[in-house]
Amino acid sequence: MKKIVIATKNKGKIAEFKQFFSKNNVEVVSLLDLEDAPDIEETGKTFEENAALKAEEISRRFNIAVLSDDSGLIIDALDGRPGIFSARYAGEPTDDKANIRKVLGELSEVPEAERTARFICVLAIAVPDKETVFYQGYCKGTIGHTEIGENGFGYDPIFIPDGYTQTMAELPPEEKNKISHRKNAISQLEKGLYSK
Numbered sequence: 001m002k003k004i005v006i007a008t009k010n011k012g013k014i015a016e017f018k019q020f021f022s023k024n025n026v027e028v029v030s031l032l033d034l035e036d037a038p039d040i041e042e043t044g045k046t047f048e049e050n051a052a053l054k055a056e057e058i059s060r061r062f063n064i065a066v067l068s069d070d071s072g073l074i075i076d077a078l079d080g081r082p083g084i085f086s087a088r089y090a091g092e093p094t095d096d097k098a099n100i101r102k103v104l105g106e107l108s109e110v111p112e113a114e115r116t117a118r119f120i121c122v123l124a125i126a127v128p129d130k131e132t133v134f135y136q137g138y139c140k141g142t143i144g145h146t147e148i149g150e151n152g153f154g155y156d157p158i159f160i161p162d163g164y165t166q167t168m169a170e171l172p173p174e175e176k177n178k179i180s181h182r183k184n185a186i187s188q189l190e191k192g193l194y195s196k
């Protein structure tokens with residue numbers, strides 16, 4: 001069976017990548033499976049920079065091809081926040097529930113029509129001695145008023161994708177994986193459409 005190494009420690013992402021790649025019979029190996037995998041500091045100013053940092057560090061260290069995912073939630077009424085700080089919006093260590101509380105608090109006075117948002121996913125592929133390439137995907141939606149649903153991870157319980165009345169966390173994983181930013185980025189990868 002072929003393998004792909006993904007430079008992430010996020011269990012939610014890993015579960016989704018496993019589902020995406022299972023149909024190609026490709027086994028997903030993550031940083032949770034590698035001994036001595038470092039914690040990579042995400043010091044970049046953009047999703048691309050952070051995705052490159054993660055993929056290139058692991059690629060260099062183990063001399064292998066690596067895929068990474070840097071993703072986040074962009075909320076229009078918050079001038080794009082939490083953005084690249086999505087994982088650690090309410091501080092470190094990462095706490096999804098605290099992040100959601102912070103976002104809902106900041107949006108408490110914001111009316112329905114202005115609660116627009118989008119998820120973004122930037123994938124980077126780093127190969128030793130090659131230039132890193134990037135793929136991008138979005139998922140548009142709105143931010144609800146309370147947390148609903150148990151599936152997914154991160155902000156899924158407050159994100160209502162366009163065209164749906166349920167939150168992303170209420171959708172079955174197979175449904176999220178048809179419409180998500182991560183799925184759309186993987187589709188770009190499958191088509192070989194780089195983003196710059």
Ligand SMILES: O=c1[nH]c(=O)c2ncn([C@@H]3O[C@H](COP(=O)(O)OP(=O)(O)OP(=O)(O)O)[C@@H](O)[C@H]3O)c2[nH]1
Nearest residue numbers: 008009010069070071072073086087153154155156
């Ligand atoms: O509701 C959500 N559904 C998603 O599908 C999703 N994708 C990303 N996010 C948010 O954005 C952060 C990524 O930050 P991030 O790319 O640095 O990843 P991470 O730090 O969690 O893991 P790693 O891959 O860096 O190891 C995550 O923690 C989440 O808060 C999502 N939220």
Ligand SMILES: [Mg+2]
Nearest residue numbers: 010042070087
């Ligand atoms: Mg991270």
